[in-house]
Amino acid sequence: MFYPRFFFSSADFFFVFMSGAPLYDLLAQLKPGLRFHTPGHKGYHGGIFREIANADVTELPVTDNLYCPQSVIFQAEKAASSYFGSYMTVFSAGGATLCIQTALSFFKGKKVIFERNSHVSAFNAAALLGIKPEFIYNRMSVIPLPVTSEQVKDSLEKNPDAEAIFITSPNYYGLCADLSEIKKICEKYSVRLVIDNSHGTHLYEIDRNSSPQRNSDICIDSAHKTLPVLTGGAFLHINFVTDLNFVKNSMSVFGSTSPSFPVLASLDYAREWLAHGGGESIRRTGESVSDLKRCIPFEIVESEPLRITVIDANAGKLAERMLENGIIYEMATPVSVVLLFSPFNTDFDFKTVKKFFMNIDIKPKRPDSVFSFPETKRKVAYLDALxxxxxxxxxxxxxxxxxxxxxxxxxxxxxxxLAGEEILSLTGLKGKICVLKKNL
Ligand SMILES: Cc1ncc(COP(=O)(O)O)c(C=O)c1O
Known part of the structure; x- marks a missing residue:
């Protein structure tokens, strides 16, 4: 049975014949009978939910259970694992946040080295799991830079009791760390390398050998950020021999007992799409982004291929003009604007951005500021302060x-x-700040 799906991309139409996506296929053809189970909309939700309501089901005898998969979810996760070449890949409907919580469960109560420029979900998970965090402070430019292999080596020398190192690559600006070198160092020091690859699921199709999925012990893909996945869909890849029950149990401790099936099915769908034309269209989009970069008269950072990060002292004004022209960016700071691209951006999208930059009347100016975290000292435990x-x-x-x-x-x-830190300098801080009522 084939289910044709049509996608319009910047360069082409794609026909994805969904024959190898077990969870997606099951939900697409679901005839649930008389619904005397949750959710309350019974498949007939109106408005913009009409299309998805029939597939919005729960743990039925035919739909499997995310935390104890035995049929379609088990098959869908197996298919993802074989596509990504991992030992094990599991799905999350709770975003990369849930994957990070699950990944860090391996190191409960142990010491883990985090780069300081990590997402808040990593700090929260570490605190909940009683992990003793040690930091690598990122080198700074106008924006934070990825950790280097020298920093990793240095930190491992100073922390021989660390069990893992947690780094983010690409970071929000699209800057990537030298993962193959960092992986070699981690192997030498016998520590696990956990990569928060939230922004780079697609990198697997750019170059598999240098991809975060291939150069990690554990890799977290916030797939919904760059692939055709519903918000909340993420992959957790594990590249060492371990027990599925341990991983599922850890995820169930943090995750909802009602994960969204449409979100899970969209992960299955995206994996099938990647394997049948999606990868090629990602590479083509990368080329189009690269052409577009050449037309931009501002400083652009050397980022992963599906992102344009403009650096400018007038980034705030630039961002405002973008919104006025209907260009909705991913992130704007006083010194940067970040645009994310995917194969689902149309030719019109590309032309509009090109025209915008060709007509812009803001003169490029390099910011003279350097990003920095304020000087601090931990005084109170993170959760106690929070x-x-x-x-x-x-x-x-x-x-x-x-x-x-x-x-x-x-x-x-x-x-x-970070909550619980004593503020020693004002650098990097502006505005209102929540402080403890009394210094302890
Ligand atoms: C680097 C990084 N890690 C983790 C996350 C959390 O991802 P999610 O929103 O999928 O839970 C984000 C979200 O922006 C992120 O940027």
Whole structure:
């Protein structure tokens, strides 16, 4: 049985014949009978949910169980594992956040080295799992830079009791670390390399050998960020021999007992799409992005192929103009604007961005600022601070006080200040800050 699906891409139409996506196929042809089970919409939800309601089911005898998979989910995850060449790949309907929680469960109570420029979900998971975090402070430019192999080596020398290292590549700006070199170092020091590849699921189709999926012990793909996956869909790849029950049990501790089946099926769908033309269209889109970059009169960082990160002192103004022209960016900071592309951007999208940059009347200017995290010292345990009483003060009054909440610009979701840290300098801090009522 084939289910033709039509996608319009910037360069082509794709016909994806869904014959090898067991979970997607099951939901696409589901005839659930009389519904005396959740969800309450019974498959007949109206409005914009009409299309998806029939597939929005729960753990029925035919649909399997994410945390104890035995039929279609088991097959869909097996298909993903064989496509990505992992020992094990499991699905998450709770985003990369749930994958990070599951990944870090392997190191409960142990020491793990994190790059400081990690997503907040890593710090939260580490605290919940009693992990002792050690930091690598990223080198800084206008934006934070990826960790280097020298930094990894240095940190492993200083922390011989670390069991794993957690790095992010690509980062939100699309900058990538030298993963094959870092992997070699981790092997030499016998520590696990966990890569938060939230922004780079598609990199597997750019170059498999240098991909995060192939150069890690555990790799987290927030697939919904760059693939045709519903929001919340993510892959967790494990590249060493381990027990599926351990992984599923860990995920079930953090995840909802009602994961969204449409989200899970969209992961199955995307994997099938990647294997049948999607990979080729990702590479073609990369070429189109590269052509587009040549028409942009601003400084552009050397990023992964499906992203344009413009750096400019007037990035705020540039971002405003983009919105006025209907160009909705992924992230804008005072010094950068980030645009994400995928094969589902049309030729019109590309032409509009090109025209925008060709007509822009803002003169390029390199920012003279350098990004930095404020100087801090841990004084109170992260979770104790996060759940403490707080008061709000201006940043100028915050020096010498202890942060009661993270200072968390979103995006990129990297805490500038972590709860429980004493603020020693104002660098990198502006505005109102939640501090503990009394310094402990
Ligand atoms: C680097 C990084 N890691 C993890 C996450 C969390 O991903 P999700 O929203 O899929 O849970 C994000 C989200 O923006 C991210 O940027």
């Amino acid at each position: 759940f403490s009483d707080y008061e709000i003060v201006d940043s100028e009054q915050a020096v010498g006080r202890i942060a009661a909440r993270n200072v968390l610009p979103y995006p990129p979701g990297v805490p500038v200040l």
